[in-house]
Amino acid sequence: MAKVYETNLQVIAEIAAGKEEENDHFMRSLRKYDGAELDARAHRLNTEVSAAVSCTDCGNCCTHLIVNITKPEIERLAVFMGMPEAELREKYIEESMAGNCFINSVPCHFLSGSICSIYSERFTECRDFPHLHKPGFRERFLGTLLHYSSCPIIYNVVEEMKQELDFFEGD
Ligand code: SF4
Numbered sequence: 001m002a003k004v005y006e007t008n009l010q011v012i013a014e015i016a017a018g019k020e021e022e023n024d025h026f027m028r029s030l031r032k033y034d035g036a037e038l039d040a041r042a043h044r045l046n047t048e049v050s051a052a053v054s055c056t057d058c059g060n061c062c063t064h065l066i067v068n069i070t071k072p073e074i075e076r077l078a079v080f081m082g083m084p085e086a087e088l089r090e091k092y093i094e095e096s097m098a099g100n101c102f103i104n105s106v107p108c109h110f111l112s113g114s115i116c117s118i119y120s121e122r123f124t125e126c127r128d129f130p131h132l133h134k135p136g137f138r139e140r141f142l143g144t145l146l147h148y149s150s151c152p153i154i155y156n157v158v159e160e161m162k163q164e165l166d167f168f169e170g171d
């Protein structure tokens with residue numbers, strides 16, 4: 001029987017509020033494992049959970065993230081939207097003094113309900129979130145935990161990993 005994961009955002013947020021200390025202990029417990037083995041486990045769990053969680057029914061990260069975008073991505077989006085690049089930048093993009101670009105609104109302008117209205121052209125940072133397919137699970141775990149309470153994929157991957165590693169509070 002297919003595994004059922006918790007996807008209710010309110011339930012996850014409530015559970016997460018009571019797990020801050022546990023997650024801190026879990027993070028410290030990761031030191032005793034081989035990094036490559038943790039990465040392999042995280043990648044497998046991410047594949048399993050992502051297949052069962054519908055991002056198009058969720059869209060919660062699009063209401064939280066500050067999305068960095070590259071200049072080529074801005075150029076492509078201008079073509080896709082049939083809008084002069086200068087107008088696109090004026091309406092939707094902020095540029096820092098250092099020249100880094102990001103979408104100028106949180107939630108993201110391009111979120112329509114729980115759906116991305118520019119899905120085929122969404123940015124690398126959107127495609128990569130929640131970054132659990134990447135190497136360095138342990139090294140990035142603090143950043144992962146920032147979204148534990150708001151991303152069902154992260155929540156379920158972390159909870160599954162605790163179970164697989166026989167973690168219990170106090171380890
Ligand atoms: S561009 Fe689309 S996927 Fe990226 S944050 Fe905005 S709505 Fe979400």
Ligand code: SF4
Pocket residue numbers: 053054055056058059060061062129130150151152153154
């Ligand atoms: S990545 Fe996480 S927060 Fe974003 S839509 Fe998918 S499940 Fe929701």
